[in-house]
Amino acid sequence: MKEISLKKLKVVNTLIECGSAAKAAKVLGISPSAISYTLKQLTAHLGVSPFIRKNNGLKPNEHALALQEKYHEIGALNTTRKKFIISTYSLIEFYLADYINSMIDGTLLHFITMDTSENERLRKLQHREVDIDIGGRLPKDVSIVSKRYLYSKMCIMASDNHPTINETFTLDDWQKNKHLRWQRDSGSISSMVNNMNFHTPLFREREISWESPNLLTLAYLCSSSDNIIMIPEVFVESLKGMFPLKSFRSPEALDMKFECYIHYHRALESKVNSLDLHNIFDPKPR
Template sequence: MKIDFNSLVILNAVVESGSVSIAAQRLSISPSSVTYAINKLRRLTDNPIFTRSKTGVKPTTLAHELNTRYKKTVLMINEGLGIEGENHESDVSKTITISTYTYIELWISLMTLKKESVINNGILNFITHPGTNDERLMKLRNREVDIDIGAQLPNDPSIVSYRLFSSPFKVMVSKAHSSIKDTLSVDEWSKNQHIEWNRINSETSSMMGDAQIIEEMMVRKTHITSDSSLNMMMMCANSDSLMLIPEYFCCCIDELLPVKFFDIPFVNSMEASLYVHAHTTSLKDASVGGFLNVIRNYNC
């Protein structure tokens, strides 16, 4: 596979501008010439280079990788000619695109502050976690994301998966709760209102039955739901509402929010597991592989 340099020049312009028309203006060529070059790269690599969005075009991880190599090539040429460029090699950053829940975004971000070697000179790019398995698989196959962290996906020959965490559930309660202090009873579970993270159902698996047939789960008073785990945690910390969360989410939360955790006050077999998924090609990237090794062995 041979990729001509001119195509990479055009790719860089589109990545930097986020628009085919703007890239064409900057390069003084027609938009059709830009489209032709991008389509040529897509045929050569047999993978999408950009996807369309409401705000323009979004580069896939392959586009980011090609753009990084282009920048390194330009840097080497400039150094060979003795020309000082604006960037140095250490400034050429690898973008790692991650699709996951909002709390996991926070957990990973805090991890990078404590342990800078997590991404070395890379850039973490978090995108909205899709609501369906089909969407998640499509983004992985198309390499729109490097890493997907969430509920287990169906088997796919191009996707590598492993379990990151597995745990029972806990009940999260504000430390300032008006009535729940040191213990949580079934009566308090029933009387208080609940807020629910919508993704909880996809995270729940049962070893001895299903959460949907547990009476205490069915009759609880849920008054707010959200796709954002972090928003629901903030709401729980600042109200008398109860929230059911996987125990692995408890890591670091009590350092950030005024909350406390209790065992579920009735017999249940609910368990949650969190999985990491990545395209086999993405795993060949040293930055992605190194990042995955760190989060697999990281403790709060």
């Protein structure tokens, strides 16, 4: 593998990320015939083709993945990093910043706004414009590691001083109170919650008084008003520590589970694993 040039390794890496010769050629600024010629040379060198041709493009085999790993090593992607670009939600960002900052010195944590488009999130991971993405599950991609990060029941939160909600929370409470809604677009949050359907009467007929992608803002509004909010239970203790809030188990008709995933390029796997990010929350199924 030592004799294979960096240029050829780059072609393999781009083919894996793009999935087709035409797309890879466009990214590299070369012709599809140049891609084909490079693959012929690699096949001759390895004694076997590094890709399997499928109807929807080229699928890498273990030889292609080994070449990609070599490309990443040469490109120094596995050297000490001075910056991590992270895309996630506000509350997870809050805890990531606190947790990672206490572990690593001289490393810049650069948080950016998460795209609502799954394809754009995936593209940024593929091209390493984003190092770590924590959110709704993305489509499978051979160059991207995807692992379940958080799994939690959904629950209801209200102000400690709520005038009508006391020991338990009922469907009557759900229907009579105004709601705060954690939402980035029409489907980005609901897609992470099993059984959540905004078209059912329980959700469609709610009176929404405020909507935001920022869960910290919504928690503050909840604590200082009579509005209620449905959030993942995994965040409850953190929010109670910041605001005067109380939580309730959801009624059976609102029994739902939240899950989100951590995504990163496979070239960064050892670096991301060394951060041990699962210690921030306890994501074990309940």
